[in-house]
Amino acid sequence: MRRRILTPSVSETKLENRGFHVKDRESRELLETIGEVFLAGYAHAVEARTPAEAEERLEQVPRRFRGFAYEGAGMGFGVLDGLPFGGSRNVEDFLRGRGDDHLYMVYVGIGWAMARLPRFRWPDSEGLDPLLKWLVHDGYGFHQAYFRTRQYVHRHYREPRFPWPAHDPSSYSDRAIDQGIGRALWFVGGTDVDRVVSLLEGFPEPRWADLWSGVGLAATYAGGAPEEELVKLRERAGRHRPRLAQGSVFAAEARVRAGLLVPHNEVATQVLCGTTPEQAARISRETRPDAEGEGGLPAYEVWRQRIADQFVSLGGVTP
Structure with a gap:
Protein backbone atom coordinates (compact mmCIF):
# COMPACT_ATOMS: atom_id res chain seq x y z
CA MET A 1 0.00 0.00 0.00
CA ARG A 2 2.82 2.41 0.84
CA ARG A 3 4.39 1.69 -2.55
CA ARG A 4 1.16 2.47 -4.39
CA ILE A 5 0.58 5.68 -2.45
CA LEU A 6 4.12 7.09 -2.41
CA THR A 7 5.87 5.93 -5.60
CA PRO A 8 5.79 8.28 -8.63
CA SER A 9 4.64 6.85 -11.95
CA VAL A 10 7.31 5.38 -14.19
CA SER A 11 5.82 7.47 -17.02
CA GLU A 12 7.49 10.46 -15.40
CA THR A 13 10.87 9.06 -16.48
CA LYS A 14 10.05 8.98 -20.21
CA LEU A 15 12.02 11.60 -22.13
CA GLU A 16 9.07 12.32 -24.40
CA ASN A 17 6.83 13.05 -21.42
CA ARG A 18 9.47 15.25 -19.85
CA GLY A 19 10.11 17.16 -23.08
CA PHE A 20 13.82 16.32 -22.97
CA HIS A 21 16.03 16.16 -26.04
CA VAL A 22 16.52 12.73 -27.62
CA LYS A 23 19.95 12.29 -29.18
CA ASP A 24 19.45 8.71 -30.35
CA ARG A 25 17.75 5.49 -29.34
CA GLU A 26 20.68 4.27 -27.23
CA SER A 27 20.92 7.41 -25.10
CA ARG A 28 17.15 7.52 -24.64
CA GLU A 29 17.12 3.92 -23.42
CA LEU A 30 19.99 4.65 -21.04
CA LEU A 31 18.39 7.71 -19.46
CA GLU A 32 14.97 6.11 -19.21
CA THR A 33 16.48 2.99 -17.65
CA ILE A 34 18.21 5.17 -15.06
CA GLY A 35 14.89 6.78 -14.23
CA GLU A 36 13.12 3.44 -13.97
CA VAL A 37 15.84 1.99 -11.72
CA PHE A 38 15.75 5.07 -9.51
CA LEU A 39 12.01 4.63 -9.02
CA ALA A 40 12.47 0.92 -8.37
CA GLY A 41 14.97 1.75 -5.64
CA TYR A 42 12.52 4.26 -4.21
CA ALA A 43 9.78 1.63 -4.22
CA HIS A 44 12.03 -0.94 -2.54
CA ALA A 45 12.57 1.53 0.30
CA VAL A 46 9.01 2.63 0.90
CA GLU A 47 7.57 -0.89 0.83
CA ALA A 48 10.30 -2.56 2.90
CA ARG A 49 9.73 -3.38 6.54
CA THR A 50 13.40 -2.61 7.29
CA PRO A 51 16.34 -1.07 5.41
CA ALA A 52 18.04 -4.48 5.42
CA GLU A 53 15.08 -5.92 3.51
CA ALA A 54 15.39 -3.17 0.91
CA GLU A 55 19.14 -3.82 0.58
CA GLU A 56 18.53 -7.40 -0.49
CA ARG A 57 16.59 -6.16 -3.51
CA LEU A 58 18.88 -3.22 -4.24
CA GLU A 59 21.87 -5.55 -4.46
CA GLN A 60 20.16 -7.42 -7.32
CA VAL A 61 20.27 -4.35 -9.59
CA PRO A 62 22.94 -4.57 -12.35
CA ARG A 63 26.24 -2.90 -11.46
CA ARG A 64 25.91 -0.05 -13.95
CA PHE A 65 22.61 1.11 -12.48
CA ARG A 66 22.82 0.04 -8.84
CA GLY A 67 23.95 3.44 -7.59
CA PHE A 68 20.79 5.01 -9.00
CA ALA A 69 18.71 2.43 -7.15
CA TYR A 70 20.43 3.38 -3.90
CA GLU A 71 19.82 7.05 -4.71
CA GLY A 72 16.14 6.29 -5.16
CA ALA A 73 16.15 4.36 -1.89
CA GLY A 74 17.72 7.37 -0.20
CA MET A 75 14.79 9.43 -1.42
CA GLY A 76 12.32 6.77 -0.28
CA PHE A 77 13.72 6.54 3.23
CA GLY A 78 13.96 10.33 3.35
CA VAL A 79 10.28 10.61 2.48
CA LEU A 80 9.38 8.04 5.13
CA ASP A 81 11.38 9.99 7.72
CA GLY A 82 9.43 13.11 6.78
CA LEU A 83 5.97 11.56 7.10
CA PRO A 84 4.11 11.21 10.40
CA PHE A 85 3.56 7.47 9.90
CA GLY A 86 6.91 6.61 8.37
CA GLY A 87 9.27 6.62 11.36
CA SER A 88 12.19 8.98 11.84
CA ARG A 89 15.41 6.95 11.57
CA ASN A 90 15.10 5.16 8.25
CA VAL A 91 17.97 7.01 6.56
CA GLU A 92 20.15 6.65 9.64
CA ASP A 93 19.53 2.90 9.78
CA PHE A 94 20.07 2.58 6.02
CA LEU A 95 23.49 4.21 6.31
CA ARG A 96 24.51 1.75 9.01
CA GLY A 97 24.32 -1.05 6.44
CA ARG A 98 25.17 -1.31 2.76
CA GLY A 99 23.83 2.16 2.22
CA ASP A 100 27.11 3.48 3.60
CA ASP A 101 28.93 2.28 0.46
CA HIS A 102 26.57 4.55 -1.48
CA LEU A 103 26.75 7.44 1.01
CA TYR A 104 26.98 10.15 -1.62
CA MET A 105 24.01 8.83 -3.58
CA VAL A 106 21.91 8.46 -0.44
CA TYR A 107 22.57 12.09 0.52
CA VAL A 108 21.52 13.18 -2.96
CA GLY A 109 18.37 11.10 -2.52
CA ILE A 110 17.55 13.01 0.68
CA GLY A 111 17.47 16.17 -1.45
CA TRP A 112 14.94 14.53 -3.76
CA ALA A 113 12.80 13.76 -0.72
CA MET A 114 12.95 17.36 0.47
CA ALA A 115 11.64 18.50 -2.91
CA ARG A 116 8.53 16.35 -2.32
CA LEU A 117 7.99 17.11 1.39
CA PRO A 118 6.53 20.21 3.06
CA ARG A 119 9.31 22.32 4.52
CA PHE A 120 8.27 21.75 8.11
CA ARG A 121 8.98 18.03 7.55
CA TRP A 122 12.51 18.55 6.18
CA PRO A 123 15.32 16.80 8.11
CA ASP A 124 17.41 18.54 10.72
CA SER A 125 20.75 19.31 9.10
CA GLU A 126 22.46 18.79 12.45
CA GLY A 127 21.93 15.06 12.03
CA LEU A 128 23.86 14.96 8.74
CA ASP A 129 27.55 14.96 7.94
CA PRO A 130 28.59 18.66 8.01
CA LEU A 131 30.82 18.22 4.98
CA LEU A 132 28.47 16.18 2.81
CA LYS A 133 25.19 17.93 3.65
CA TRP A 134 25.61 20.06 0.51
CA LEU A 135 24.93 16.95 -1.57
CA VAL A 136 21.37 17.23 -0.27
CA HIS A 137 21.12 20.58 -2.06
CA ASP A 138 22.58 18.95 -5.17
CA GLY A 139 19.79 16.37 -5.09
CA TYR A 140 17.18 19.06 -4.58
CA GLY A 141 18.54 21.02 -7.55
CA PHE A 142 18.51 17.96 -9.80
CA HIS A 143 14.91 17.20 -8.85
CA GLN A 144 13.75 20.73 -9.59
CA ALA A 145 15.52 20.88 -12.93
CA TYR A 146 14.23 17.43 -13.90
CA PHE A 147 10.58 17.97 -12.93
CA ARG A 148 10.28 21.76 -13.20
CA THR A 149 12.45 22.13 -16.27
CA ARG A 150 10.82 25.18 -17.77
CA GLN A 151 11.27 27.18 -14.60
CA TYR A 152 14.68 25.99 -13.43
CA VAL A 153 16.43 25.27 -16.75
CA HIS A 154 14.88 27.42 -19.43
CA ARG A 155 13.94 30.40 -17.22
CA HIS A 156 16.99 30.02 -14.98
CA TYR A 157 15.02 30.36 -11.77
CA ARG A 158 17.02 30.56 -8.55
CA GLU A 159 15.71 30.13 -5.04
CA PRO A 160 15.45 33.63 -3.47
CA ARG A 161 16.97 32.41 -0.19
CA PHE A 162 17.00 28.70 0.37
CA PRO A 163 15.82 28.06 3.94
CA TRP A 164 17.93 24.99 4.73
CA PRO A 165 20.07 24.69 6.73
CA ALA A 166 18.55 27.52 8.74
CA HIS A 167 21.79 28.47 10.48
CA ASP A 168 23.97 28.64 7.35
CA PRO A 169 25.37 32.17 6.98
CA SER A 170 27.31 31.59 3.78
Whole structure:
Protein backbone atom coordinates (compact mmCIF):
# COMPACT_ATOMS: atom_id res chain seq x y z
CA MET A 1 0.00 0.00 0.00
CA ARG A 2 2.82 2.41 0.84
CA ARG A 3 4.39 1.69 -2.55
CA ARG A 4 1.16 2.47 -4.39
CA ILE A 5 0.58 5.68 -2.45
CA LEU A 6 4.12 7.09 -2.41
CA THR A 7 5.87 5.93 -5.60
CA PRO A 8 5.79 8.28 -8.63
CA SER A 9 4.64 6.85 -11.95
CA VAL A 10 7.31 5.38 -14.19
CA SER A 11 5.82 7.47 -17.02
CA GLU A 12 7.49 10.46 -15.40
CA THR A 13 10.87 9.06 -16.48
CA LYS A 14 10.05 8.98 -20.21
CA LEU A 15 12.02 11.60 -22.13
CA GLU A 16 9.07 12.32 -24.40
CA ASN A 17 6.83 13.05 -21.42
CA ARG A 18 9.47 15.25 -19.85
CA GLY A 19 10.11 17.16 -23.08
CA PHE A 20 13.82 16.32 -22.97
CA HIS A 21 16.03 16.16 -26.04
CA VAL A 22 16.52 12.73 -27.62
CA LYS A 23 19.95 12.29 -29.18
CA ASP A 24 19.45 8.71 -30.35
CA ARG A 25 17.75 5.49 -29.34
CA GLU A 26 20.68 4.27 -27.23
CA SER A 27 20.92 7.41 -25.10
CA ARG A 28 17.15 7.52 -24.64
CA GLU A 29 17.12 3.92 -23.42
CA LEU A 30 19.99 4.65 -21.04
CA LEU A 31 18.39 7.71 -19.46
CA GLU A 32 14.97 6.11 -19.21
CA THR A 33 16.48 2.99 -17.65
CA ILE A 34 18.21 5.17 -15.06
CA GLY A 35 14.89 6.78 -14.23
CA GLU A 36 13.12 3.44 -13.97
CA VAL A 37 15.84 1.99 -11.72
CA PHE A 38 15.75 5.07 -9.51
CA LEU A 39 12.01 4.63 -9.02
CA ALA A 40 12.47 0.92 -8.37
CA GLY A 41 14.97 1.75 -5.64
CA TYR A 42 12.52 4.26 -4.21
CA ALA A 43 9.78 1.63 -4.22
CA HIS A 44 12.03 -0.94 -2.54
CA ALA A 45 12.57 1.53 0.30
CA VAL A 46 9.01 2.63 0.90
CA GLU A 47 7.57 -0.89 0.83
CA ALA A 48 10.30 -2.56 2.90
CA ARG A 49 9.73 -3.38 6.54
CA THR A 50 13.40 -2.61 7.29
CA PRO A 51 16.34 -1.07 5.41
CA ALA A 52 18.04 -4.48 5.42
CA GLU A 53 15.08 -5.92 3.51
CA ALA A 54 15.39 -3.17 0.91
CA GLU A 55 19.14 -3.82 0.58
CA GLU A 56 18.53 -7.40 -0.49
CA ARG A 57 16.59 -6.16 -3.51
CA LEU A 58 18.88 -3.22 -4.24
CA GLU A 59 21.87 -5.55 -4.46
CA GLN A 60 20.16 -7.42 -7.32
CA VAL A 61 20.27 -4.35 -9.59
CA PRO A 62 22.94 -4.57 -12.35
CA ARG A 63 26.24 -2.90 -11.46
CA ARG A 64 25.91 -0.05 -13.95
CA PHE A 65 22.61 1.11 -12.48
CA ARG A 66 22.82 0.04 -8.84
CA GLY A 67 23.95 3.44 -7.59
CA PHE A 68 20.79 5.01 -9.00
CA ALA A 69 18.71 2.43 -7.15
CA TYR A 70 20.43 3.38 -3.90
CA GLU A 71 19.82 7.05 -4.71
CA GLY A 72 16.14 6.29 -5.16
CA ALA A 73 16.15 4.36 -1.89
CA GLY A 74 17.72 7.37 -0.20
CA MET A 75 14.79 9.43 -1.42
CA GLY A 76 12.32 6.77 -0.28
CA PHE A 77 13.72 6.54 3.23
CA GLY A 78 13.96 10.33 3.35
CA VAL A 79 10.28 10.61 2.48
CA LEU A 80 9.38 8.04 5.13
CA ASP A 81 11.38 9.99 7.72
CA GLY A 82 9.43 13.11 6.78
CA LEU A 83 5.97 11.56 7.10
CA PRO A 84 4.11 11.21 10.40
CA PHE A 85 3.56 7.47 9.90
CA GLY A 86 6.91 6.61 8.37
CA GLY A 87 9.27 6.62 11.36
CA SER A 88 12.19 8.98 11.84
CA ARG A 89 15.41 6.95 11.57
CA ASN A 90 15.10 5.16 8.25
CA VAL A 91 17.97 7.01 6.56
CA GLU A 92 20.15 6.65 9.64
CA ASP A 93 19.53 2.90 9.78
CA PHE A 94 20.07 2.58 6.02
CA LEU A 95 23.49 4.21 6.31
CA ARG A 96 24.51 1.75 9.01
CA GLY A 97 24.32 -1.05 6.44
CA ARG A 98 25.17 -1.31 2.76
CA GLY A 99 23.83 2.16 2.22
CA ASP A 100 27.11 3.48 3.60
CA ASP A 101 28.93 2.28 0.46
CA HIS A 102 26.57 4.55 -1.48
CA LEU A 103 26.75 7.44 1.01
CA TYR A 104 26.98 10.15 -1.62
CA MET A 105 24.01 8.83 -3.58
CA VAL A 106 21.91 8.46 -0.44
CA TYR A 107 22.57 12.09 0.52
CA VAL A 108 21.52 13.18 -2.96
CA GLY A 109 18.37 11.10 -2.52
CA ILE A 110 17.55 13.01 0.68
CA GLY A 111 17.47 16.17 -1.45
CA TRP A 112 14.94 14.53 -3.76
CA ALA A 113 12.80 13.76 -0.72
CA MET A 114 12.95 17.36 0.47
CA ALA A 115 11.64 18.50 -2.91
CA ARG A 116 8.53 16.35 -2.32
CA LEU A 117 7.99 17.11 1.39
CA PRO A 118 6.53 20.21 3.06
CA ARG A 119 9.31 22.32 4.52
CA PHE A 120 8.27 21.75 8.11
CA ARG A 121 8.98 18.03 7.55
CA TRP A 122 12.51 18.55 6.18
CA PRO A 123 15.32 16.80 8.11
CA ASP A 124 17.41 18.54 10.72
CA SER A 125 20.75 19.31 9.10
CA GLU A 126 22.46 18.79 12.45
CA GLY A 127 21.93 15.06 12.03
CA LEU A 128 23.86 14.96 8.74
CA ASP A 129 27.55 14.96 7.94
CA PRO A 130 28.59 18.66 8.01
CA LEU A 131 30.82 18.22 4.98
CA LEU A 132 28.47 16.18 2.81
CA LYS A 133 25.19 17.93 3.65
CA TRP A 134 25.61 20.06 0.51
CA LEU A 135 24.93 16.95 -1.57
CA VAL A 136 21.37 17.23 -0.27
CA HIS A 137 21.12 20.58 -2.06
CA ASP A 138 22.58 18.95 -5.17
CA GLY A 139 19.79 16.37 -5.09
CA TYR A 140 17.18 19.06 -4.58
CA GLY A 141 18.54 21.02 -7.55
CA PHE A 142 18.51 17.96 -9.80
CA HIS A 143 14.91 17.20 -8.85
CA GLN A 144 13.75 20.73 -9.59
CA ALA A 145 15.52 20.88 -12.93
CA TYR A 146 14.23 17.43 -13.90
CA PHE A 147 10.58 17.97 -12.93
CA ARG A 148 10.28 21.76 -13.20
CA THR A 149 12.45 22.13 -16.27
CA ARG A 150 10.82 25.18 -17.77
CA GLN A 151 11.27 27.18 -14.60
CA TYR A 152 14.68 25.99 -13.43
CA VAL A 153 16.43 25.27 -16.75
CA HIS A 154 14.88 27.42 -19.43
CA ARG A 155 13.94 30.40 -17.22
CA HIS A 156 16.99 30.02 -14.98
CA TYR A 157 15.02 30.36 -11.77
CA ARG A 158 17.02 30.56 -8.55
CA GLU A 159 15.71 30.13 -5.04
CA PRO A 160 15.45 33.63 -3.47
CA ARG A 161 16.97 32.41 -0.19
CA PHE A 162 17.00 28.70 0.37
CA PRO A 163 15.82 28.06 3.94
CA TRP A 164 17.93 24.99 4.73
CA PRO A 165 20.07 24.69 6.73
CA ALA A 166 18.55 27.52 8.74
CA HIS A 167 21.79 28.47 10.48
CA ASP A 168 23.97 28.64 7.35
CA PRO A 169 25.37 32.17 6.98
CA SER A 170 27.31 31.59 3.78
CA SER A 171 24.44 31.48 1.29
CA TYR A 172 26.26 28.60 -0.36
CA SER A 173 23.00 26.75 -0.85
CA ASP A 174 22.37 28.36 -4.25
CA ARG A 175 25.72 27.17 -5.54
CA ALA A 176 25.18 23.60 -4.35
CA ILE A 177 21.72 23.59 -5.95
CA ASP A 178 23.30 24.76 -9.22
CA GLN A 179 25.62 21.74 -9.12
CA GLY A 180 22.52 19.53 -9.11
CA ILE A 181 20.96 21.54 -11.91
CA GLY A 182 24.16 20.99 -13.89
CA ARG A 183 23.80 17.22 -13.43
CA ALA A 184 20.23 17.44 -14.65
CA LEU A 185 21.33 19.28 -17.80
CA TRP A 186 23.00 16.05 -18.93
CA PHE A 187 19.56 14.42 -18.82
CA VAL A 188 17.56 17.36 -20.17
CA GLY A 189 20.01 17.62 -23.06
CA GLY A 190 19.83 13.88 -23.71
CA THR A 191 23.64 13.43 -23.32
CA ASP A 192 24.02 15.49 -26.52
CA VAL A 193 27.09 17.63 -25.83
CA ASP A 194 26.06 20.52 -28.07
CA ARG A 195 22.56 20.64 -26.58
CA VAL A 196 23.85 20.38 -23.00
CA VAL A 197 26.37 23.15 -23.48
CA SER A 198 23.78 25.35 -25.19
CA LEU A 199 21.46 24.93 -22.20
CA LEU A 200 24.29 25.66 -19.77
CA GLU A 201 25.46 28.78 -21.57
CA GLY A 202 21.93 30.17 -21.43
CA PHE A 203 22.41 30.67 -17.69
CA PRO A 204 24.07 33.82 -16.29
CA GLU A 205 27.82 33.35 -16.57
CA PRO A 206 28.56 33.53 -12.80
CA ARG A 207 26.66 30.23 -12.48
CA TRP A 208 28.61 28.37 -15.15
CA ALA A 209 31.39 26.94 -12.96
CA ASP A 210 28.99 25.07 -10.68
CA LEU A 211 26.88 23.93 -13.63
CA TRP A 212 29.98 22.56 -15.39
CA SER A 213 30.85 20.62 -12.26
CA GLY A 214 27.45 18.96 -12.31
CA VAL A 215 27.77 18.14 -16.01
CA GLY A 216 31.14 16.50 -15.39
CA LEU A 217 29.69 14.37 -12.62
CA ALA A 218 26.75 13.19 -14.70
CA ALA A 219 28.78 12.54 -17.83
CA THR A 220 31.13 10.33 -15.81
CA TYR A 221 28.68 8.57 -13.48
CA ALA A 222 25.72 8.08 -15.82
CA GLY A 223 27.56 7.95 -19.14
CA GLY A 224 25.82 8.21 -22.49
CA ALA A 225 28.59 9.83 -24.55
CA PRO A 226 31.41 8.01 -26.39
CA GLU A 227 35.02 9.14 -26.16
CA GLU A 228 34.89 11.57 -29.08
CA GLU A 229 31.88 13.37 -27.59
CA LEU A 230 33.58 13.58 -24.20
CA VAL A 231 36.59 15.17 -25.89
CA LYS A 232 34.23 17.74 -27.36
CA LEU A 233 32.69 18.32 -23.92
CA ARG A 234 36.15 18.91 -22.45
CA GLU A 235 37.01 21.39 -25.16
CA ARG A 236 33.70 23.23 -24.88
CA ALA A 237 34.26 23.72 -21.14
CA GLY A 238 37.14 26.09 -21.85
CA ARG A 239 38.33 27.85 -18.71
CA HIS A 240 35.87 25.77 -16.67
CA ARG A 241 37.69 22.52 -17.45
CA PRO A 242 39.03 22.22 -13.87
CA ARG A 243 35.44 22.30 -12.57
CA LEU A 244 34.36 19.76 -15.18
CA ALA A 245 37.19 17.54 -13.96
CA GLN A 246 36.22 18.09 -10.33
CA GLY A 247 32.72 16.81 -11.04
CA SER A 248 34.21 13.80 -12.80
CA VAL A 249 36.39 13.12 -9.75
CA PHE A 250 33.34 13.10 -7.47
CA ALA A 251 31.65 10.61 -9.78
CA ALA A 252 34.73 8.39 -9.78
CA GLU A 253 34.91 8.47 -5.99
CA ALA A 254 31.24 7.49 -5.70
CA ARG A 255 31.72 4.60 -8.13
CA VAL A 256 34.94 3.37 -6.55
CA ARG A 257 33.61 3.58 -3.00
CA ALA A 258 30.60 1.46 -3.95
CA GLY A 259 32.59 -1.00 -6.09
CA LEU A 260 30.54 -0.13 -9.16
CA LEU A 261 33.12 0.79 -11.79
CA VAL A 262 32.07 0.08 -15.38
CA PRO A 263 33.89 0.77 -18.67
CA HIS A 264 32.35 4.16 -19.41
CA ASN A 265 33.68 5.48 -16.08
CA GLU A 266 37.20 4.59 -17.23
CA VAL A 267 36.75 6.43 -20.51
CA ALA A 268 35.21 9.52 -18.93
CA THR A 269 37.84 10.00 -16.24
CA GLN A 270 40.61 9.47 -18.77
CA VAL A 271 39.19 12.16 -21.05
CA LEU A 272 37.96 14.65 -18.45
CA CYS A 273 40.64 14.13 -15.78
CA GLY A 274 43.54 12.57 -17.66
CA THR A 275 43.71 9.69 -15.20
CA THR A 276 42.05 6.48 -14.04
CA PRO A 277 38.95 6.34 -11.84
CA GLU A 278 41.02 4.89 -9.00
CA GLN A 279 43.51 7.76 -9.14
CA ALA A 280 40.69 10.29 -9.42
CA ALA A 281 39.06 8.79 -6.33
CA ARG A 282 42.40 8.94 -4.52
CA ILE A 283 42.66 12.65 -5.30
CA SER A 284 39.19 13.13 -3.83
CA ARG A 285 40.14 11.35 -0.62
CA GLU A 286 43.51 13.06 -0.25
CA THR A 287 42.10 16.57 -0.67
CA ARG A 288 39.11 16.05 1.60
CA PRO A 289 39.15 18.65 4.40
CA ASP A 290 37.75 18.42 7.89
CA ALA A 291 34.39 20.02 8.64
CA GLU A 292 35.84 23.52 9.07
CA GLY A 293 35.74 25.89 6.11
CA GLU A 294 38.26 28.49 4.99
CA GLY A 295 37.88 32.14 4.07
CA GLY A 296 34.16 32.17 4.66
CA LEU A 297 33.59 29.15 2.40
CA PRO A 298 32.12 25.88 3.68
CA ALA A 299 34.48 22.92 3.79
CA TYR A 300 32.63 21.31 0.88
CA GLU A 301 33.59 24.18 -1.44
CA VAL A 302 37.14 24.14 -0.12
CA TRP A 303 37.22 20.46 -1.10
CA ARG A 304 35.93 21.17 -4.59
CA GLN A 305 38.46 23.95 -5.10
CA ARG A 306 41.32 21.75 -3.94
CA ILE A 307 40.34 19.08 -6.45
CA ALA A 308 40.04 21.58 -9.30
CA ASP A 309 43.41 23.08 -8.37
CA GLN A 310 45.00 19.62 -8.52
CA PHE A 311 44.21 19.39 -12.19
CA VAL A 312 45.52 22.85 -12.96
CA SER A 313 48.80 22.22 -11.13
CA LEU A 314 49.27 18.73 -12.54
CA GLY A 315 48.75 19.97 -16.06
CA GLY A 316 46.01 17.46 -16.71
CA VAL A 317 43.57 20.29 -17.29
CA THR A 318 44.24 23.94 -18.08
CA PRO A 319 41.98 26.78 -16.85
